[in-house]
Amino acid sequence: MSVAVLGSGAFGTALAVSLAGKGPVTLWARSAEQAELMQTGRENALRLPGVRLPDSLRVTADIADVQACETVLLAVPMQKLRQALADHTEALGRHVLVACCKGIELKTGMGPVSIISEVLPDARPALLTGPSFAQDIARGLPTALTLACAEADLSAALQEELTTANLRLYRTTDTIGAELGGALKNVMAIACGAVIGAGLGESARAALMTRGYAEMQRMALALGAQAETLAGLSGFGDLALTCTSELSRNYRLGLALGRGESFDPSITVEGVATAHAVNAKALELGLDMPITRCVTGLVDHSLTLNDAMAQLLARPLKEE
Ligand SMILES: NC(=O)C1=CN([C@@H]2O[C@H](COP(=O)(O)OP(=O)(O)OC[C@H]3O[C@@H](n4cnc5c(N)ncnc54)[C@H](OP(=O)(O)O)[C@@H]3O)[C@@H](O)[C@H]2O)C=CC1
Numbered sequence: 001m002s003v004a005v006l007g008s009g010a011f012g013t014a015l016a017v018s019l020a021g022k023g024p025v026t027l028w029a030r031s032a033e034q035a036e037l038m039q040t041g042r043e044n045a046l047r048l049p050g051v052r053l054p055d056s057l058r059v060t061a062d063i064a065d066v067q068a069c070e071t072v073l074l075a076v077p078m079q080k081l082r083q084a085l086a087d088h089t090e091a092l093g094r095h096v097l098v099a100c101c102k103g104i105e106l107k108t109g110m111g112p113v114s115i116i117s118e119v120l121p122d123a124r125p126a127l128l129t130g131p132s133f134a135q136d137i138a139r140g141l142p143t144a145l146t147l148a149c150a151e152a153d154l155s156a157a158l159q160e161e162l163t164t165a166n167l168r169l170y171r172t173t174d175t176i177g178a179e180l181g182g183a184l185k186n187v188m189a190i191a192c193g194a195v196i197g198a199g200l201g202e203s204a205r206a207a208l209m210t211r212g213y214a215e216m217q218r219m220a221l222a223l224g225a226q227a228e229t230l231a232g233l234s235g236f237g238d239l240a241l242t243c244t245s246e247l248s249r250n251y252r253l254g255l256a257l258g259r260g261e262s263f264d265p266s267i268t269v270e271g272v273a274t275a276h277a278v279n280a281k282a283l284e285l286g287l288d289m290p291i292t293r294c295v296t297g298l299v300d301h302s303l304t305l306n307d308a309m310a311q312l313l314a315r316p317l318k319e320e
Pocket residue numbers: 006007008009010011012030031047075076077078080083084100101102103132133134135267268270
């Protein structure tokens with residue numbers, strides 16, 4: 001099968017670099033000028049500087065080059081996915097589409113797999129998610145990810161196709177669990193960054209990660225996910241990475257909030273919109289998600305960190 005990556009940000013470029021070790025890969029950028037710069041300069045200086053693009057990786061801005069491939073990885077931010085699909089219904093309509101974004105759509109509460117199914121009903125959707133920084137993948141460092149696809153046969157085929165020398169893929173048919181793990185860990189990473197930024201300590205972070213995981217499970221199980229998926233790479237694995245590393249943009253936003261510093265709004269931080277989307281869904285379902293609720297207050301500056309901690313600590317005592 002032939003592979004294209006739509007979206008030439010940090011993650012799309014890193015995945016394309018890794019896949020190019022196995023054979024030809026097409027990387028699509030929406031800007032013709034950026035595509036030309038990358039194709040001739042053999043570097044994505046804007047989003048992933050310092051990584052040489054292998055010769056087997058071809059950068060293009062021509063969507064026909066994507067259409068010519070059977071499998072397309074969608075590496076755009078979550079809130080941009082619907083538009084990216086709608087812009088290319090003709091080119092992508094019947095393809096195997098592997099979403100690589102982590103989040104929940106703000107205006108609908110939907111995850112990437114459901115959005116693909118809604119916008120392009122004849123496409124075959126899947127999701128690639130799990131603990132992985134673009135910089136690590138692009139440098140060839142060992143990484144393990146979850147490939148989620150409701151079609152068991154396609155899931156196994158994609159697992160083979162997208163496994164590379166440094167990317168080891170596990171598969172599942174539980175797309176809901178994989179979507180929610182990847183989305184919610186970003187919300188928890190903002191919370192953890194905030195407590196560390198404010199100097200509230202490692203113990204507070206461990207408490208947030210653990211109770212945050214309980215929230216992730218609460219919502220995922222209510223929506224039909226399997227507990228094992230949350231315990232795997234796409235849930236626990238990504239929570240552990242993102243809540244503890246300054247390579248994470250969600251964690252860094254939290255750090256800035258905790259320190260009272262500003263944060264560059266042009267940086268992709270999926271947890272902000274997702275916190276609001278998940279909070280709305282929790283209200284709709286009657287689920288108790290206090291950390292998520294506090295994060296929505298922190299990111300829209302309607303709640304101070306001190307007030308958030310006071311609210312969390314003052315909650316009624318209960319069984320774990
Ligand atoms: N970076 C990482 O380490 C990881 C990221 N991810 C996930 O990958 C997704 C993308 O993140 P990342 O690559 O880091 O983000 P970046 O901010 O690095 O890049 C986003 C890319 O999306 C492109 N884009 C935005 N809107 C559209 C659109 N409508 N059509 C086509 N392309 C579009 C941008 O193009 P332009 O330059 O023209 O604006 C840009 O190339 C996120 O959901 C993230 O959670 C997952 C794991 C690791």
